[in-house]
Amino acid sequence: MDMKRDYYEDIxxxxxxxxxxxxxxxxxxxxxxxxxADSYQIYTINLMAIxxxxxxxxxxxxxxxxxxxxxxxxxxAIGAYSTLALMINAHLPFILALxxxxxxxxxxxxxxxLPALRLEGPYLAIATLGFGLTITQILGRxxxxxxxxxxxxxxxxFFGLKVTSDAGRYAVIMPICVVLAWGLRNLTKTRVGRAFVxxxxxxxxxxxxxxxxTYYKTLAFAVSAFYxxxxxxxxxxxxxxxxxxxxxxxxSIMFLAMxxxxxxxxxxGSVMGAVLITWLQLELARIGELPLVGPVLTxxxxxxxxxxxxxxxxxxxxxxxxxxIIIFEPLGLYGFWIRTKxxxxxxxx
Amino acid sequence: MKKFMVLTVLVLALALAGVAGAxxxxxxxxxxxxxxxxxxxxxxxxxxGAVARGTGVYFDLINSEGGINGRKIDYxxxxxxxxxxxxxxxxxxxxxxxxxxxxxxxxGTSPGMAVMPYIxxxxxxxxxxxxxxxxxxxxxxxxxxxxxxLYPDEAQILTSYAIDTLGKKKIAFFYQNDDYGKxxxxxxxxxxxxxxxxxxxxxxxxxxxxxLASHVLKMKKAGADCVIMWVYPKHAAIxxxxxxxxxxxxxxxxxxxxSDVALMFKIxxxxxxxxxxxxxxxxxxxxxxxxxxxxxxxxxxxPKERWGVFxxxxxxxxxxxxxxxxxxxxxxxxxxxxxxxxxLKGFQGIMGPITYGPERRQGLxxxxxxxxxxxxAEVQGKKITYGKGVRLSDWLGVD
Numbered sequence: 011m012d013m014k015r016d017y018y019e020d021i022x023x024x025x026x027x028x029x030x031x032x033x034x035x036x037x038x039x040x041x042x043x044x045x046x047a048d049s050y051q052i053y054t055i056n057l058m059a060i061x062x063x064x065x066x067x068x069x070x071x072x073x074x075x076x077x078x079x080x081x082x083x084x085x086x087a088i089g090a091y092s093t094l095a096l097m098i099n100a101h102l103p104f105i106l107a108l109x110x111x112x113x114x115x116x117x118x119x120x121x122x123x124l125p126a127l128r129l130e131g132p133y134l135a136i137a138t139l140g141f142g143l144t145i146t147q148i149l150g151r152x153x154x155x156x157x158x159x160x161x162x163x164x165x166x167x168f169f170g171l172k173v174t175s176d177a178g179r180y181a182v183i184m185p186i187c188v189v190l191a192w193g194l195r196n197l198t199k200t201r202v203g204r205a206f207v208x209x210x211x212x213x214x215x216x217x218x219x220x221x222x223x224t225y226y227k228t229l230a231f232a233v234s235a236f237y238x239x240x241x242x243x244x245x246x247x248x249x250x251x252x253x254x255x256x257x258x259x260x261x262s263i264m265f266l267a268m269x270x271x272x273x274x275x276x277x278x279g280s281v282m283g284a285v286l287i288t289w290l291q292l293e294l295a296r297i298g299e300l301p302l303v304g305p306v307l308t309x310x311x312x313x314x315x316x317x318x319x320x321x322x323x324x325x326x327x328x329x330x331x332x333x334x335i336i337i338f339e340p341l342g343l344y345g346f347w348i349r350t351k352x353x354x355x356x357x358x359x
Numbered sequence: 360m361k362k363f364m365v366l367t368v369l370v371l372a373l374a375l376a377g378v379a380g381a382x383x384x385x386x387x388x389x390x391x392x393x394x395x396x397x398x399x400x401x402x403x404x405x406x407x408g409a410v411a412r413g414t415g416v417y418f419d420l421i422n423s424e425g426g427i428n429g430r431k432i433d434y435x436x437x438x439x440x441x442x443x444x445x446x447x448x449x450x451x452x453x454x455x456x457x458x459x460x461x462x463x464x465x466x467g468t469s470p471g472m473a474v475m476p477y478i479x480x481x482x483x484x485x486x487x488x489x490x491x492x493x494x495x496x497x498x499x500x501x502x503x504x505x506x507x508x509l510y511p512d513e514a515q516i517l518t519s520y521a522i523d524t525l526g527k528k529k530i531a532f533f534y535q536n537d538d539y540g541k542x543x544x545x546x547x548x549x550x551x552x553x554x555x556x557x558x559x560x561x562x563x564x565x566x567x568x569x570x571l572a573s574h575v576l577k578m579k580k581a582g583a584d585c586v587i588m589w590v591y592p593k594h595a596a597i598x599x600x601x602x603x604x605x606x607x608x609x610x611x612x613x614x615x616x617x618s619d620v621a622l623m624f625k626i627x628x629x630x631x632x633x634x635x636x637x638x639x640x641x642x643x644x645x646x647x648x649x650x651x652x653x654x655x656x657x658x659x660x661x662p663k664e665r666w667g668v669f670x671x672x673x674x675x676x677x678x679x680x681x682x683x684x685x686x687x688x689x690x691x692x693x694x695x696x697x698x699x700x701x702x703l704k705g706f707q708g709i710m711g712p713i714t715y716g717p718e719r720r721q722g723l724x725x726x727x728x729x730x731x732x733x734x735x736a737e738v739q740g741k742k743i744t745y746g747k748g749v750r751l752s753d754w755l756g757v758d
Contacts, residue, residue, distance in 0.1 A: 321400030
């Protein structure tokens with residue numbers, strides 16, 4: 011059923027009729043959402059959309075190209091700070107500043123890609139971790155970027171139209187998110203995308219068949235950084251204020267968790283991972299108020315735990331969920347999705 | 360007919376007035392007020408989360424006494440892990456879903472800055488943020504009331520005490536190279552300039568540095584006989600240790616963020632002895648009636664907590680808010696509450712005198728000084744030495 015018969019079938023963006031149908035339904039739902047949801051829900055979805063953009067970029071690097079990064083909070087910060095700095099100091103409109111910030115971030119991604127050529131696995135992880143930590147230290151010392159005081163985002167404006175509500179920001183963020191997701195799907199179906207996968211599977215073999223390793227590895231870093239930078243730029247407006255604290259190392263780790271939990275090398279996986287982890291982060295903070303579990307945990311915390319025991323339970327639960335997903339489904343949420351699909355295909359037999 | 364018209368108008372007017380009077384204020388019923396706070400219980404800044412738990416115990420105490428004007432406080436504490444995007448989600452969630460009335464305290468400058476526009480936009484009362492930044496009160500915003508004294512003011516007070524009372528001539532300033540440390544530096548320089556003096560040495564330290572020998576040598580070489588520090592606890596401990604090794608013994612002074620004297624004494628292994636430091640709230644072992652009462656409340660409601668300054672600061676930061684709610688009476692509309700807050704003139708709980716006005720949103724402008732001395736106590740049959748503060752001055756301010 012899924013058999014591909016010729017090359018053009020393989021590079022088609024959408025494989026089947028039902029896929030087109032569900033895509034249209036999804037887009038319709040995304041358009042209708044702000045009309046029915048309240049401001050808090052829209053804010054949550056905005057956060058999720060931004061995390062989806064970042065997860066897509068990171069998945070291109072980790073899932074498709076097989077490079078690891080623990081420093082994506084650094085790119086996130088560069089994107090956020092350059093967008094604001096371009097708007098405040100160079101008086102550029104948002105519509106120019108955001109893509110420009112994306113390209114600036116991509117340039118940093120290219121630079122980080124250079125040492126990555128010689129590093130692999132754990133060594134690359136440490137190098138990128140160092141990058142992420144350094145960026146926030148440097149940003150914290152530059153007066154242009156407000157130092158440790160941070161920067162206040164100027165009002166978001168489109169051709170004289172001010173965007174102040176969450177629904178307004180949604181109208182800006184969601185189309186960008188959809189376009190970038192579409193763009194990544196497109197990219198993975200091209201020669202470039204296949205070259206990335208070849209590098210991941212075996213870089214020596216890839217080089218033998220004519221894939222330029224230097225070019226494609228640095229390109230993967232640059233594109234990944236571009237996505238993360240765009241996400242950062244949007245985040246600056248969702249928060250309205252950024253400071254180096256906003257981009258700590260936990261943020262990098264969460265990004266990586268989104269990609270791994272969602273499913274490496276899958277676009278749908280990136281989306282699912284980003285949505286699930288953002289949701290868990292926000293909801294687990296209220297674990298003490300859950301109907302049955304809450305009182306039990308609170309009581310347990312009062313009896314056995316230290317003072318901040320209960321709040322720390324959210325991280326235990328968080329970690330537990332991730333461990334369980336990885337143990338039972340190494341492909342992440344995307345693996346669940348595939349299995350569910352296969353199950354239903356032959357249902358009820 | 361005319362009479363009838365007049366009567367109708369009157370009835371209508373009364374009905375309208377009735378409606379207006381009963382206009383519902385979000386988060387307030389006749390028996391409860393919903394108040395929220397964010398504070399890091401996890402992550403890098405979790406230590407400061409004690410403030411938020413302190414507020415909870417304070418509200419427990421108030422509720423056990425029958426609440427404020429018959430209303431009990433429904434307290435919502437949320438952990439934001441010092442992560443501004445979570446803080447913003449929390450603020451929205453509490454305001455839009457839990458429908459709270461206002462916010463108390465809130466730890467941290469970046470988390471607070473991320474939610475300030477949202478809070479001003481929606482006219483939400485917010486009192487007593489636990490940070491000394493100038494952003495909150497300058498320029499004044501209608502519903503935002505700051506308590507924590509400003510760093511420049513505090514440094515000015517410490518400097519003038521060093522010169523006038525201690526008779527020091529050469530003062531060095533050791534500070535963290537960011538807005539927190541620079542805020543202190545600005546105040547010290549201002550005070551010295553007033554007297555036609557300059558600093559013997561100003562020595563910045565970066566957050567990540569761990570070897571402070573060159574810093575100490577710089578101060579020693581300048582011959583400073585008094586060093587004021589505006590750093591994090593870790594650096595304070597390292598600099599004292601290094602100075603002891605290098606035989607440098609000036610009079611040390613410290614900012615109120617280092618006023619947890621028992622903790623500092625412990626982590627410096629006694630070197631904190633003799634330290635003179637600023638305080639925004641009463642000392643931990645103070646005999647002031649309110650402090651005695653609050654300590655009893657802590658023993659009752661949260662026996663596991665350590666009675667440190669950041670824990671009971673969680674009581675102090677919201678005292679003015681509670682007083683404002685009390686004075687506002689039955690009608691807790693935002694306008695009425697703001698009016699009540701502005702009537703606070705020299706209000707005092709366990710902190711210094713707090714004053715607000717139509718254009719004034721910085722409540723506390725005074726600190727007092729204390730000195731660290733060693734004391735002994737017996738814990739489970741073992742004698743231990745700990746540090747405690749002895750009060751040196753009354754509440755001091757700058758004009």
